[in-house]
Amino acid sequence: MKTKEKRTTNAVHQLSTPKTLSGPEHKASTRFDALTAQWLKNVKLRIKESSYVKYYNMAQNHIIPTLGEYQTDKLTTEAVEQFVQKKLISGKRDGSGGLSEKTVKDILAILKEICLYAAGLDIEVPCRFELIKIRRRDLEVQVLDGQNYMQLVRFLFHDHHPRKTGILLSLYMGLRLGEVCALKRQHILYKEQILCIRSTMQRIQNVEGEGKRRTKVIVTDPKSSSSVRDIPIPPFLMERLEDFRKLPEDAYLLTGRTDRFIEPRTLEYTLKRYLQNCSMEYVNYHALRHTFATRCMEEGFDAKSLSEILGHSNVNITLNRYVHSSMEQKRKNMGRIVPYKEFVS
Numbered sequence: 001m002k003t004k005e006k007r008t009t010n011a012v013h014q015l016s017t018p019k020t021l022s023g024p025e026h027k028a029s030t031r032f033d034a035l036t037a038q039w040l041k042n043v044k045l046r047i048k049e050s051s052y053v054k055y056y057n058m059a060q061n062h063i064i065p066t067l068g069e070y071q072t073d074k075l076t077t078e079a080v081e082q083f084v085q086k087k088l089i090s091g092k093r094d095g096s097g098g099l100s101e102k103t104v105k106d107i108l109a110i111l112k113e114i115c116l117y118a119a120g121l122d123i124e125v126p127c128r129f130e131l132i133k134i135r136r137r138d139l140e141v142q143v144l145d146g147q148n149y150m151q152l153v154r155f156l157f158h159d160h161h162p163r164k165t166g167i168l169l170s171l172y173m174g175l176r177l178g179e180v181c182a183l184k185r186q187h188i189l190y191k192e193q194i195l196c197i198r199s200t201m202q203r204i205q206n207v208e209g210e211g212k213r214r215t216k217v218i219v220t221d222p223k224s225s226s227s228v229r230d231i232p233i234p235p236f237l238m239e240r241l242e243d244f245r246k247l248p249e250d251a252y253l254l255t256g257r258t259d260r261f262i263e264p265r266t267l268e269y270t271l272k273r274y275l276q277n278c279s280m281e282y283v284n285y286h287a288l289r290h291t292f293a294t295r296c297m298e299e300g301f302d303a304k305s306l307s308e309i310l311g312h313s314n315v316n317i318t319l320n321r322y323v324h325s326s327m328e329q330k331r332k333n334m335g336r337i338v339p340y341k342e343f344v345s
Contacts, residue, residue, distance in 0.1 A: 029074075177268060
């Protein structure tokens, strides 16, 4: 057995049979890298593959390199706070700066889960995670303004190319990038005029090391139970979707074939090319979803309906993250404010 494998085996054995310290009031302690490895092994059995890859990468790239050598009984609130601040300031692996607040929050959430797992094994971790706060900064989100919106729409309606239809589904129905790529003919209910969102597509790291490929494309259930949804199709899009009526039930909409699909990054590159054709500045694909949500609120959608169309777990996510009033809408609303008549000359 190789030396590295021996160390790993010994660490896991130490974790599964922790030594009790002197006195019944004390709990066991172990190295945090061994605890993390055991937690990853445990959690892999009960989460989606894409979630496991995310946890694995965060553990290998951020948690273990900094905190791995700590004994768990030395992982104090102060130590974790210092770890968090370092990640916010200089956490990128290429040395170009800090990680985003969201990424650091995700790392902190994983740390908390590992420590909860440790508590179940009677392993002491003194950190009080409820005392660690990360201030949330409101990031500028991309929403197409009126002129760019109409310019892109005219381009997309110029012909019936399947990729243009897919992008229109995001712009007019709020679909996520992976949801569009995973759509099949069977997801269109023509009689009911409903689009069923039942799966999503994404490229993930191949952490199992099968073959020579570092990444692979997977099609799974949507990101949450609320993302599984049925969306009424607007009449003008129903006409467009007639193009796919005669396809095999298991055919992907973007290719018309059962044995070939368009993966998310390819469709994102396609959008980038379309924007260049329209002489527009680049916006990421998710801006289409932001634009859809914003326009719906401006048109008077109730927040509950919009939340369910977008596949959010609650209305607050819709209002806080996705709805952004345009300057035109703000000006229209401000124009409604008038003084009392007696003050007007």
